[in-house]
Amino acid sequence: MPVVYDSVGKDTFMASIDSLAPRGLMVSFGNASGPVGPIDPLLLSAKGSLYLTRPTLFHYASTTAALDRIASEFFAVLGDGRVRVAIHQRFGLSEIVRAHEALEARATQGASVLDPGR
Amino acid sequence: MKAVRIETTGGPEVLRLVDVPRPVPGAGEILIAQEAVGLNFIDTYQRSGLYPVKLPSGLGLEGAGVVEAVGEGVTRFRPGDRAAYCTGPLGAYAEAHAVPAGRAVRVPDGITSELAAAGLLKGLTAQFLLRSCHAVQPGETILVHAAAGGVGLILCQWAKALGATVIGTAGSEAKAALAREHGCDHVILYRREDVAARVR
Structure with missing residues (x-):
């Protein structure tokens, strides 16, 4: 694999590293199962001169120009149907407690939104 | 107007719906x-409280609607425009x-x-992951964990549109099916299978 995108974190980190081809890129961008522990740089060497990054949107959209460029690319693929975003849950503001309970119970699928007019 | 506030951190019960004055936009x-x-x-x-915030506080990072008023010095938007953040x-x-x-x-x-x-938020995240962190190329094979998650489903579709082959992982058959519907070519059930062995 030339690249692995891993938002799971602790539970999948080693499997991700073991899935990479030499000089592959490990992108660790979330910690759904808990944060990844300390990493020894020698591990990256032993597994094939790998690259590791832990990026966040903030550093890729740090200027308004960058934000506009990233957003216009997203709106383009959303607008022409290359990417669909399925909204599976809708809540009113008064249902916010129930909404958080659903998120934490992993009882939601796709995207969830609040309708502030409800 | 109605808004959600927290006075303390804790379980979902700390979320309170309250009446507050409608904000006035400051400069910029x-x-x-x-x-x-x-x-x-x-x-x-x-x-x-896992990620600390200053209390009391509102909550939520993402929204969209119609610009109602602009503060001093704002030229980027006018009232009536639709905006999202x-x-x-x-x-x-x-x-x-x-x-x-x-x-x-x-x-x-x-x-x-x-x-x-x-x-x-999910779409901008997918954009920088697929286009900047690593520029996904046609014909490339990539691995996406949690392929049925919010960002995962966008990564699958967008990577397919870029011409990549997508291998995803998922925690259940239902999630695997959802990932496939969104363009994931091969799904590995990570609770039952050895991901690295399957990928190789």
């Missing part, structure tokens, strides 16, 4: 009459929210505010 800010607010897992971390400031769970103009983007015609509020 826009006031958005919100048509939709995005819910994200990070919101629960900020509510519980996904990096705060905290307080999206409200009927209206004041946001720095430079942290909001214009929503094109043809994309509803609801779709913008639901997708912006």
